[in-house]
Amino acid sequence: MGSGIAQVAATAGCKVSLYDTSLEALDKAKVSLNKILTRLVEKERIDEAEKKRIQESINYVNHLKDLASSRITIEAIIENLEIKKKVFSTLETYVSEDCIIASNTSSLSIASIASALKKPERCIGIHFFNPAPLMQLVEVIPAIQTAPEVLQKSTQLISDWGKTVAVAKDTPGFIVNRVARPFYGEALRIYEEGIADFTTIDFSLKKLGGFKMGPFELMDFIGNDVNYTVTETVFKAFYFDPRYKPSFTQKRFSEAGYLGRKTGKGYYSYDESGHIIRDKTHDTINSELAQQIFDRVLVMLINEAADALFLNVASATDIDNAMTKGVNYPKGLLAWADEKGIQWCVEKMDELYRNYHEDRYRCSPLLRKMNKENKTFF
Ligand SMILES: NC(=O)c1ccc[n+]([C@@H]2O[C@H](COP(=O)([O-])OP(=O)(O)OC[C@H]3O[C@@H](n4cnc5c(N)ncnc54)[C@H](O)[C@@H]3O)[C@@H](O)[C@H]2O)c1
Numbered sequence: 001m002g003s004g005i006a007q008v009a010a011t012a013g014c015k016v017s018l019y020d021t022s023l024e025a026l027d028k029a030k031v032s033l034n035k036i037l038t039r040l041v042e043k044e045r046i047d048e049a050e051k052k053r054i055q056e057s058i059n060y061v062n063h064l065k066d067l068a069s070s071r072i073t074i075e076a077i078i079e080n081l082e083i084k085k086k087v088f089s090t091l092e093t094y095v096s097e098d099c100i101i102a103s104n105t106s107s108l109s110i111a112s113i114a115s116a117l118k119k120p121e122r123c124i125g126i127h128f129f130n131p132a133p134l135m136q137l138v139e140v141i142p143a144i145q146t147a148p149e150v151l152q153k154s155t156q157l158i159s160d161w162g163k164t165v166a167v168a169k170d171t172p173g174f175i176v177n178r179v180a181r182p183f184y185g186e187a188l189r190i191y192e193e194g195i196a197d198f199t200t201i202d203f204s205l206k207k208l209g210g211f212k213m214g215p216f217e218l219m220d221f222i223g224n225d226v227n228y229t230v231t232e233t234v235f236k237a238f239y240f241d242p243r244y245k246p247s248f249t250q251k252r253f254s255e256a257g258y259l260g261r262k263t264g265k266g267y268y269s270y271d272e273s274g275h276i277i278r279d280k281t282h283d284t285i286n287s288e289l290a291q292q293i294f295d296r297v298l299v300m301l302i303n304e305a306a307d308a309l310f311l312n313v314a315s316a317t318d319i320d321n322a323m324t325k326g327v328n329y330p331k332g333l334l335a336w337a338d339e340k341g342i343q344w345c346v347e348k349m350d351e352l353y354r355n356y357h358e359d360r361y362r363c364s365p366l367l368r369k370m371n372k373e374n375k376t377f378f
Pocket residue numbers: 001002019020021022025075076077078079083087104105106107127128129130
């Protein structure tokens with residue numbers, strides 16, 4: 001992630017110092033950037049002079065003191081709170097008083113990282129998506145300690161780098177990793193109940209929802225180990241809220257080493273070039289079943305997005321931007337709720353709750369209130 005972020009900053013005209021404790025990682029970053037830029041030249045997206053300029057804008061360094069003149073640092077090291085805190089407190093001894101110290105963490109609280117600093121008000125979360133140069137969204141997360149001007153300067157800088165900023169509250173999973181959970185979790189639950197197989201569920205979401213990949217294709221693509229860990233982390237961080245409960249199916253796939261595309265086998269099998277080997281087509285799929293699956297996953301996603309708004313995790317616009325630009329959803333979930341009708345959303349959630357009597361299926365109070373008041377999100 002660090003080298004991707006360095007590429008974004010250098011492309012936007014910044015002078016960058018890319019720091020790593022591992023010289024091997026620095027070499028790898030240099031070689032990989034050269035490959036990426038060469039490809040961009042071949043595709044005529046940049047010329048040789050621009051390639052040279054970007055490469056010369058990045059200085060590969062191996063000591064924290066080499067970051068002394070930075071106006072902002074964005075940390076993207078190993079996802080370990082103790083190590084991040086140690087690096088942050090050392091870094092603070094080298095940089096200037098007004099240098100912003102940001103973290104690209106996906107799962108740790110910014111407040112806990114900021115607490116390692118003498119000036120915690122200079123700390124903020126700046127969360128890129130992978131690969132950073134290609135993904136449009138960046139979540140910016142002020143901690144409770146963060147100074148307003150640090151938030152203002154950070155959002156301005158990231159916008160100047162050509163990215164779409166979504167400001168999120170410092171809560172587990174921020175926006176995307178929280179709101180996207182039902183896409184995986186509800187699909188897995190539908191499978192576990194024996195309602196449909198992986199292919200049918202994926203087909204339903206792609207065909208009826210316009211999602212580029214179905215949930216099982218996407219979990220295979222991300223890696224079942226990585227995706228399972230994110231779910232488990234979010235579940236624990238939310239004090240075991242059943243809405244985020246991980247699935248045994250995914251845990252077993254992960255334990256078995258069926259990680260997905262990277263191991264050649266996950267929910268699907270993959271050929272040498274990483275394409276799914278299909279043994280079944282869905283020309284004759286039961287359209288009633290497909291609709292039932294799609295409606296259930298969609299309403300759970302909408303409910304999650306509405307609840308994030310209800311709890312002030314982010315604005316309606318930022319929640320919708322996060323899902324369309326961070327994970328390429330075909331529509332923003334709140335706009336989708338308006339389109340389907342708030343009453344439809346409430347009725348679908350209540351139907352699920354009536355069927356299961358599980359807290360997982362509780363309707364967001366915001367949807368219920370909006371339905372009563374006949375309101376829409378936009
Ligand atoms: N991979 C993703 O899809 C993704 C997406 C968004 C955010 N993130 C976050 O970005 C961060 C990095 O993730 P990654 O996937 O790039 O990890 P990675 O393991 O690929 O890279 C981490 C780098 O940090 C270096 N490192 C480890 N300890 C260090 C230290 N003490 N000082 C300096 N460098 C050190 C390692 O040598 C390595 O090069 C994590 O916080 C992760 O949560 C990752």
